Amino acid sequence: MSTTTRDERLERRIDTLIHDDAQFAAAKPDPAIAAALEKPGLSLPEIIQTALQGYADRPALGQRAVEFVTDTQTGRTSVRLLTRFETITYRQLGDRVGALARALTHDSVHAGDRVCVLGFNSLDYTTIDMALAKVGAVSVPLQTSAAVTQLQPIVAETEPTMMAASVNQLSDAVDVLLSGHLPAKLVVFDYHPEVDDQREALDTARERLADTAVVVQTLKDVLDHGATLAAGSVAEPLAASGDNDSLALLIYTSGSTGAPKGAMYRQSNVGKMWRRSSKNWFGPTAASITLNFMPMSHIMGRGVLYGTLGNGGTAYFAARSDLSTLLEDLRLVRPTELNFVPRIWETLYGEYQRAVDQRSVDPGEPAAREAVEAQVMAEQRQDLLGGRYIFAMTGSAPMSPELRNWVEALLEIPLLDGYGSTxxxxxxxxxxxxxxxxxxxxxxxxxxxxxxxxxxxxxxxxxxxxxxxxxxxxxxxxxxxxxxxxxxxxxxxxxxxxxxxxxxxxxxxxRNNVLKLAQGEFVTVAKLEAVFGNSPLVRQIYVYGNSAHPYLLAVVVPTEEASAGTDIAALKPLIADSLQTVAKEAGLQSYEVPRDFLIETTPFTLENGLLTGIRKLAWPKLRQHYGERLEQLYTELAASQANELSELRRSGAHAPVLETVSRAAGALLGAASTALSPDAHFTDLGGDSLSALTFGNLLREIFDVDVPVGVIVSPASDLAAIAAYIEGERQGSKRPTFAVIHGRDALEVHASDLTLDKFIDASTLAAAPVLPPPSAAVRTVLLTGATGFWAATWRWTGWSAWTWSTAR
The missing domain is CATH 2.30.38.10 (Luciferase; Domain 3)
Structure with missing residues (x-):
């Protein structure tokens, strides 16, 4: 589709939504406010204030409505989500931000002070973040998925004046504070005093910090205090220009490739995230209604939130940090922008597959299945996604072409692939x-x-x-x-x-996440994980390698469908076959296919620390969690290989050839016995040219037959063909080899090695002396393999009556 056609379709779609959808029409950006935001020299607080005042009466933030439910038996009260969102306006948000800014300034939080924030994106979190910008403090978002041991050095390095934590992360926050740096205050947000568990968590935090100077307060208490302070008591930072472009934000990298490092963002850089109009990829009249679920510890999460507010839109927040409510949240919000990482698109695809499979279709009727698939897509487009999206983007990680094609078929608009970095x-x-x-x-x-x-x-x-x-x-x-x-x-x-x-x-x-295997081959782990993630049986996969070994291992989390009603022993060969199929389709090298893997029934999640805040694999944590078991698997494979190979060398020649060839391939490559079918190819089982050489040597040891590497790795050779080759060589005449003539480990060769007994069998040589001589004169001589001799010594003189023949 050409850019012009795409733009025209988008413009028509926006016009239709403005006419038919009142919320969409009301969320259009105001050109005057957009122009005011672009005024040169504005400080970050001034940019924020321009948006808050300009869009004062519009809905700014939305979160799920809740109700409090008391158990009649226990008497304990919990919170329950309702199927609707509640919003606050830009004016109300501005009042909250102003009150908190005054309270923070009153409590000695000054420009340049660092403040660590630990929690999931929410109305409270946004209030804190914007108030920090207003007073010129430096926001330091912490990953909720990070272990306490990872958070401790960040807090120690930044030395925050204050820390804010959601009630769900309060215990971790206290652990971090008790292990090192102690700020003056700990503010607890997303707190409902009606809920017994939350109230008890707050009491416990206060008890644990009782012997320190840390003051523990709820965000509501701080806001109430700020509301009593006089307006104008906050000294705002200078404009973001020249030397006054001060530090505003520290984004600590996920640590996927090493220790977390704090990337510094100045006021001007954060301000650009609010200025959507200067680069609006989907038109100046496009409304921003977004579902925010990305963590504030990742720049993508901030970009979506700030861009929405700077565009006069409404930012809704997912109800659960584990995204267990994501599909329901999507249905309720009906976002106009779909800013998703590949993992979320995969979730939508899984939902699509589930819906299709629920509607029984005769496999022999492809047309009927296509009709069901189209119907499910139409329903997802309108009911799940809301039918009013005008923009879709993926980023943060690679996406397979197959998944991208499916997404674009679902959306019926182009999927924009964004590339950037922190x-x-x-x-x-x-x-x-x-x-x-x-x-x-x-x-x-x-x-x-x-x-x-x-x-x-x-x-x-x-x-x-x-x-x-x-x-x-x-x-x-x-x-x-x-x-x-x-x-x-x-x-x-x-x-x-x-x-x-x-x-x-x-x-x-x-360039990073590249592993050099023992045979010298380089493998890119992240790429392989993306490829193998396309297997219909694989929900998640962690690829593991050790440069001391020539092959990879993995940890596989099967899909729920694959695990249902299937025991691990039966599931493993199915997954192994699927990985081989996916690898072949993707054109992977054989050494890129994991030789063996562990099956993990518990998914990698934010909660268990095996995913980063943006749901990418947390490689250091996965290595820490599974490394010992995977190294043990390496050890077990080596021991099993040695034992099996020893047995094969001892007795393999006496068993059926195909059985021995299959066992040898399995032992050498670590393949499951169920994968060793007669039509299996050596390379498909994970073999390469180097392992083929080893395999050929092994077969020679067992059968005393040389099997060339070319035969082993040939696309025409499966295990049955290799066995047939060996049987043919054993039954027929065998040409002498280098090893037979000169010795298997010979480093030098000599003419004296070329004796007749190396080329002619013993019975023929023994009978030669008693053979009858020729009965007539010799007129013809056949020289075979003697072209060089012939060219060097043939002289016509004295030989003219002879007929010479040469054979090569």
Missing amino acids: EAGMVMFDGEIQRPPVIDYKLVDVPDLGYFSTDQPYPRGELLLKTENMFPGYYKRPEVTASVFDADGYYRTGDVVAEVAPDRLVYVDR
């Missing part, structure tokens, strides 16, 4: 460099992985950038900061791309 900001949409904010880019060779600017048909290399939104560095980490910039000031993204045209780049690989 450090550099937004860089590309659909592979096209965005200018602005990108100032310049270049590709740098990565010799270790074989990527060069001279590659054909397109230059390839690590992407280095200069952007208007580039971060100034990592907080208190000058050495680390220096390491991510080259001598010319370009930021090293760590991503390898191909330049298919000027300003058009295609992601190729990740």
Whole structure:
């Protein structure tokens, strides 16, 4: 679809929604306010205040309505979600922000002070975040999925004046404070005093901190105090220009590739997230009604929230941090923007598959199934997603082409693929460099992985950038900061791309998360996890490798459907077959396929710490959690391999050839016995040319038959064909080999090794002396294998009456 056609369709869709949907029409951005937000030299507090005042009477934030339910037997009160959202206006939000800002200033929170915030995105969280910006404090969002041991060094490094924690994370917050730095105050938000569990959690926190100087207060108490203070008591920071562009935010990286580092954001960078109108990819009249579920510890979560408010829209919050209510929240909100990471799109696809499977369709009637699929898509489009989205985007992680195709079929609009980073900001949409904010880019060779600017048909290399939104560095980490910039000031993204045209780049690989296997092959773990995630039996997969071994292992979480009614022993070979199928479809190398894997029935989640805040695999945590078991699996595979190979060498020649060949392949490659069918190919089982060489040597040891590597890895050779080759060589005449003539381990060869007994069987040699001589004169001589001799010594003189024949 051309850009013009796409833009025209979008414009028509927006016009229809403005006419038919009152909420959409009321949420259109105001051109005058958009222009006011673009005024040069505004400080971050001034940008926020412009939006709050300009859109004062519009709904700003929405969260699920609740009711309190008391159990008649226990007498305990809990909170229950209702199937509707409640909103507050920009004016009400501004009143809350102003009251909290006055209270914070009164309590000695000053410009430049750090304040750590631990909790899920919510109305309360947003109030705190905006109040910190208003007083010029530095917000330090903490990942709710991080372990206390990961949070401790961040708190120690930032030395916050105050900490804020949601009641659900209150216990972790106290653990962190008791282990080191103690701020003056701990503010508890998202707190309902009516709920017994929450009230008890607050009491426990106060008891645990009783011997410290930390004051524990609820956000409501702080807001009530701020409401009593005189307006204008907050000294706002200077405008964000020149030397006055002060620090506003620290985003600590997820730690997927190492220890978390605090990326610094100045006021100007945060302010740009509010200024949606300067780069509105879906039109100046497009309303922003969003469902916010991304964590505030990730820049994508902040971008969606700030962009919505800066556009005069309404930001609704998911009711549960574990996203257990996501589908219901989507139905209620009916968002106009779908800003999802691939994992969320996968969730929607899973819901689609479930809905299709619920409607029984005869497998022999593909037309009927296609009709059901179309019906389910139409229902999801209108009922699940709300039918009024005008924009869809994926980002933060790679998405498989298959999933992308399905998403676009569902939405019936293009899915925008965003590329950016915490450090550099937004860089590309659909592979096209965005200018602005990108100032310049270049590709740098990565010799270790074989990527060069001279590659054909397109230059390839690590992407280095200069952007208007580039971060100034990592907080208190000058050495680390220096390491991510080259001598010319370009930021090293760590991503390898191909330049298919000027300003058009295609992601190729990740320089990091690359593992070199024992045989020297490099594997990109994140890419493999994305590929194997396409298996219909795999819900999640963690690929693990150790450079001391030539193969990979994995931990697989099966889908609920795959696990239902199937025991682990029966499920494992099914998953193994599925991984092989997916790998073949994706064109993976055999060494990229895990040789064995653990089956985990408990999914990787934020709560158990095995996913990061944006639901990417937390590799260090997964390595810590499963590393010992996976290393033990390496050990067990090695021991099993040794035992089985020893047995095969001892008795394999006496068993049926196909049985021994299959057992040998299984022992060498660690393949499940059920995968060793006669039509299985050695490479499909995880073998490569190196393991084929080992396999050939093993077969020679067992059968005294040389099986060439070419035979083993040939696409025409399955296990049955290899067995047939061996049987044919055993039954027929065998040509002499190097090992037979010169010795298996010979380092030098000698002419004296070329004796007749190496080429002619003993019975023929024994009978030769008593054979009758020729009865007539010899007229013809056949020389075979003697072309060189013939060319060097043949002379016509004296041999002219002879007929020579040569055979090669």
